[in-house]
Amino acid sequence: MSQSTLNQPLSLHRTATGQAKWRRKIWPTVEAYLYLAPTLFGLLIFVFIPIFTSFHLSLHRIAPFGNVMRFVGFDNYRTLLTSPDYWDSVRITLLFVLGTVPTGITLAVVLAILLSYPLGKMAWFYRALIFVPVIISSAVAGVLFRWLYHPVVGYLNYWMVQLGLFENMQQAPNWLGSKEWALVAVIIATTWRQLGFNVIIALAGVQNIDESYYDAAKVDGAGVLQRIRHITLPLLSPTLFFLLIINIIYSFQAFGEIHILTQGGPGRATMTLVYSIFDTAFVGTPQRGIASAQAYLLAILVVIMSFINYAAANRRVHYQ
Template sequence: MSQSTLEEPLGARQPVKTQSNWTRRIWPTLEGYLYLAPTLLGLLIFVFIPIITSFRLSLNRIAPFGNQMRFVGLDNYVDLLTSADYWDSVRVTLIFVLGTVPTGIALAVALAILLSYPLGRMAWFYRALIFVPVIISSAVTGVLFRWLYHPVVGYLNYWLVQLGLAESMQQAPNWLGSKEWALLAVIIATTWRQLGFNVIVALAGVQNIDETFYDAAKVDGAGIWQRIRHITLPLLSPTLFFLLIINIIYSFQAFGE
C-alpha cells in the first residue's frame, strides 16, 4: 500500500505574524489612554494649566495700574491666613453651607416621597411647579425675594404677623437690612432655588426602588414610616450622596447670588 503526498512548492507557505509579548501587554493600556486623550487634553487646557498659572501669579504682587509684577513668595498666603476678614468669610460660608445643604436635601427627599404616590391627573403639574425655580434666573429670584422680604409690604412679614410670630409689620424682621437676618434670608432663597433640582434627582431615585420590597414590608405589617426608614432611605443612599456633593459644590460657588 503506497501513500502519496503533495509537496507545496517552495515559498508557497507564508509565515504567520504573531504579536510580541510586549505589544500584547502594552496595547490594552495604551488603547484606554487613547480613548481618554480628548478628555485629558481638555482637563489639561481648562483645569490644570489655569491652576498652575493662578498659583504662579499668587506668588507675585501686581501693581493696581500697569503690568509691574514683583515676586513675594508666600507673603500673600501669610496675609490671607492672618486676616480677620478671611476667617470671618470662612465662618459665614460654613454657616451658609450647613444651612442650605441639609435643609435642601431633607425637603427634597420628603417632597420626592410625596410625589412618588399617585396624585391623579395633576401629578405632572405638581412636578413642573416644583422644578420652576431651577429655570428662573438669579436676577428674577433676587427681585422676587426682595419683594417677599420687604420690611413694610413684604408677604413673608405679613404672614408672620398673621400667625402671631410678630406683633406688627414694624416689629417683624428686617430681612435684608439687619446683620442678624440677612444670612438666613440668603439661605432661604438659595434653598428654594436649588429645591427643584434636588427633588427631581431624589424622585428618580425613589422611583427606581423595586416595589417588591414595599410589598413584602406591607405583608409583614410595616407601616409607612417603617417602610421609609428601613427601605426608602437605605436604598436611596447613593442618590443622597450624589445630592450631598452637588449641593456642597453649588453652595461654595454661590457668590454671585
C-alpha cells in the same frame, strides 16, 4: 536580474505589514484623540490655563496701577491665614453650608416621597412646578427674593404678621438689612433655587426602589413611617450620598444670590469665601494675588470637606 530587484517585493511586503500594524494598533488611539481634541482644547483654554495662571498670580503681588508684578512666594497665603477677616469668611461659609445642605436634602426627600405616590393626571405639573427654580437664573431669583424680603411691601413679612408671628410690620425682621437675618435670608433663597434639582434626583432614587420590599413590609404590618425609615432611607442612601457631595460643592461656590441680595453685607454678615474672592479681586483696590490665594485655599477646603463626608457617609451607604 540584480539582487535589489529580487529584494524589492520583500521590502514592499514589510512596508505593507508595518502600515497594517500601524492602522490596527496606533490609528485607533490617534483617532480617539482626534475626536477628543475639541473638548481637550476647550479644557486647556478655559480650565487648565486659568488654573495655572491663578496659581502664578497667587505667588505675586500686583500693583493696583500699572500691573507691576512682584514675586512674594507664599506671603499671600500667610497673609490670609493670619487675617481675622479671612477666618470670619470661613466661619460664615461653614454656617451657610450647614444651613443650606441639610435643609435642602431633607425637603427634597420629603417632596420626593410625596411625589412618588399616585397624583393623578396632575403629577407632571407638580414635578415641573418644583423644578422651575432650577431653570431660573440666580439674578432673577435674587430680584424675586428682594421683593419678598422688602420690610414694607414684602409678602413674607406681610404673611408672617397675618399668621400672628409678629404684631405688625415694624416688628417683623429686616431680612437684608439686619446682621442677624441676612445670612438666613440668603440661605432660604439658595435652598429654594437648588431644591428642584435635589427633588428630581431624590425622586429618581425613590422610584428605583423595588415595590416588593414595600409589599413585604405591609404584610408584616409596617406603617408608612416604618417603611420610610427601614426601606426608603436605607435604599436611598447612594442617592443621598451623591446629593450630599454635590450640594456641599454648590454651597461653597454660591455667588449669585449673595451678590444680588446682600453683596456680602450688612457689614460682613454674608461675606462667604467665594464672595470674598470677588470682593478682593474686583471691588475697591484690586488685590488679584490675594484673591487667587483665596481661591486655592477654597479649593483645598472643598476637597477636605468632600473627603471627610466621603469617609463618614460612605460607610452608611447601602448599594443593595
